[in-house]
Amino acid sequence: MSLAVTLSRAQEGVAAPQVMVEVHLSGGLPSTNIVGLPEAAVREARDRVRVAIQNAAFEYPNRRVTVNLAPAELPKDGGRFDLAIALGILAAGHQVPREKLDDCEFLGELALSGQLRAVSGVLPALIRARARGRRVVVPRANAEEAALIPEVDVLVADSLAEVCGWLRGAQELLPPAASLALSHDDNGPDLADVRGQLQARRALEIAAVGGHHVLLMGPPGTGKTMLAERLPGILPPMSESEALETCAVMSVAGHIVDPARWRRRPFRAPHHTASAVALVGGGTQPRPGEISLAHNGVLFLDEFPEFTRHVLEVLREPMESGTILISRAARQLSFPAQFQLIAAMNPCPCGYAGDARQRCRCTPDQVQRYRSRISGPLMDRIDLCVEVPGVPLSELGVPPTDKDEDSATVRRRVMRARQHALARAGRPNAEISTRELERDCALGPAERRWFDAALERLGLSARAYHRTLRVARTIADIDNGAAALDRTHLAEALQYRRLSLISD
Template sequence: MVSRICCGAPLGVRAVPIVVETDVRPNLLKVSIVGLPDTAMRESKDRLIPAITNSGFALVRDDIVINLSPADLRKEGAAFDLPMAVGILCAKGIVPESRTRDYWFLGELALDGHLRPVRSVLAIAECAREQGAAGIFVPRGNGGEAALIAGLAVYEVAHLAELCRALRSREEIEPFRPPPEEDGRDESAVPDFAEVKGQAGAKRVMEIAAAGHHNVLMFGPPGSGKSMLGKRLPGVMPALNERESIEVTRILSCSGHLKNQPVPVRRRPFRAPHHTASAAAMVGGGSHPRPGEVTLAHKGVLFLDEFPEFPRIVLEVLRQPLEDGWVTISRAVQQVTFPADVLLVAAMNPCPCGWRGDPRRRCRCSLERIQQYRGRISGPLLDRIDLQVEVPAVPISRIRKLPPAEPSRVIGERVNQARARQYGRFRGGLTTNASMSAKELEEHCRLPDALSEMLEHHVERLGFTTRVHAKVLRIARTIADLDGRDAICREDLLEALSYRQLDRPIESGTLQEAEVGS
């Protein structure tokens, strides 16, 4: 007898339907698994026999062949243990197959029959609903994740014997109901801008970045506060909406990073890979592609400290994700697309020794060495970074005299108001000014002739590219939104132009010392 059980397999950060076909015939006890299983799945045959036996069902003279269809798609992990076990029990007539046709099954089996949680549950549950399944059976601990998919009944089970009793109508299992979600965010877990004294100009830039989703590059001497500023940026960004929350939760689930986190994920991701990270670690890769840091930071912040110290190839592979918001990994057998809508925050020293512009120490770097150091960041990549700002060192004596700084809550309120103006302007299409195309720029950033000529004059004089010209307009639009104005004014354009500090010649003098917006 041949049974057919439905389940799913992760592919990138999505899932595809899999049918587990099981044939049981009298012979010597043996289990064979075909259909491109990986090592973990090939080892499943050694878990299936003791798990089924210890659940109270005898396997004595059964030659079992399990086929995972489609056979040309590689299957990974131990999540197929449960559907294979159910398939064997259906093929032996122990469990009525008619009771399994409308349901999907997912879970890893222990040798005693207990079920262990697995990853990618959200993506597979989403696929199950799209395929018309009535419900899904998952291990205890995975129910909250699967229950995020509306219109799909979720059943948590702890043991294979418990599941069999339910399928044989001896015992009913109540659908899983998630506990009520706590209101609000855990503010104590997010660093606060109130802890950063001084740096009014850098804080202004971070506020603009959060309001318009603009990439940022900060440069300044060691200890000036660049890392503190970057780590506090997610705390002033708007909370994830329902769609974004599902996307982020699915990515973390498929990559195995959802453990010990409440679902759904409401806090924007913050990823800070070390500068020794490889290109595959940054954008994803491997023989069977897995998401990289740009995908794990989707809808959040990707913080790259010591920016010029990253290998050149790692920095260059960021160009396409920063421009398009997604990355495609191509292999001989498959092609996978990962989302990568991130807000890039990079930090670097102003020179190789790090002390240029710092009154406490003298910089001994020659102009040639400084140019060589900054040249590690290519022009095309620098073009994709909207805001470039100096973070100068603040003397301790001055810090002690400064008044209490603005908390993230106050800054976040202004950011939310600016985002609300953008949502109204784009009417549910785009969400931020940084995403505006040439057509939207023409419509929403129209300037009077005098301002257009002034901007063109500065762009030509400073040698900016057409891409930078467009970014200046987008930044000016965000500045106007923060100030609650419909039209872009001269001051908005001048402020936006002042945030291209690394595009200026080094010989033109010392780095900007005045704090913009202070």
């Protein structure tokens, strides 16, 4: 029989659908055809595979070779199918046995020498293979990434010859070495480095507990970037499932996953010249953007108004839904985007409005035009708006005081407070539904009258009403998990909304 079947995995967003590589050898003029909706890189595999087989000391069939990648309606791209195609050709020509092919999947790009090269999207493929109970063979260059998946049978190889030797029973392939675990105390920049800024530190703690979005506004050099960089260090550690989701996005994007840092929350800080495609993802072959690379972590946008209006507006939907759907003529892909937005901006074009040490030279019209670059609907989605004033020079260069808590101390407090939200709804307060909000944020008659009057004076929208209640619920959780919201919780939540009206 001149027919052989091997298994591999395609890459479709963060999914990894199974692909059956069917190889048939028949009479006729020698040729190799690959069918099943292959992209250019897959069609070119016929030349890579032929030379790799010959350089691995095997014979390439002098017959008509037909390779079908099923299902045919699924687009295939990249060099990830090279190893499966080569083994299918060798098995169809009876040069390697077929017994081990049935319950094994193969991923890897072939060099002309027969060596295996790394491919992207290994983590999603391993997660799906684990659900099917199959063994997976991957290039050694992907070994560290493959070691992150627990309870999956993974073998690594350097070359096509090694895999063929394993199929013949002449040698063994070894699993990847166990990955390193990250110490939760090693979380990057420390909050103790920040002097003063008590209100901003308080806002960061609230954001870390509830998963809220934050805007920091102040003159240049007041520590906005320092504060933003230290938010990941006070967030609760990622669970194993969250870490795997985040690493899967990085793997699909072609980024190298560091096994020593895989449990660390991502921090992405794109430049303000970034395009909408760079921010949310896309392209001819859709790839994840910065908001997906920040999944389960922090997206920091410095110089917020300097981003073009179009780029900022594409953030609105993923900030609400936690996903981004990219539609193209031929395909539609969804990427996760559950991120916390931390934005920083100056109060005016020159940056010194309201600064006691520098004189602002901007006219009121210039200030208004500058601030109105951020639309009202986008500001409506930012829960905490905080002023970051200049720090007195006398406070710089001195040892930290009791008020300058380090990240580990704040993180322990954050984790205790977040447990209240997890016990109620199973997720942070920023993600709870309207029905859960009505259940968990019920107000007494007096608090309701006071809160409604404050909302009326500020002219807040219905979205801002619900988001303010979520922030108040987070503040109550920090306040030893208070069951009922009182006026102090509501007042503090409302004060963070005062600056959110800057674009009106």
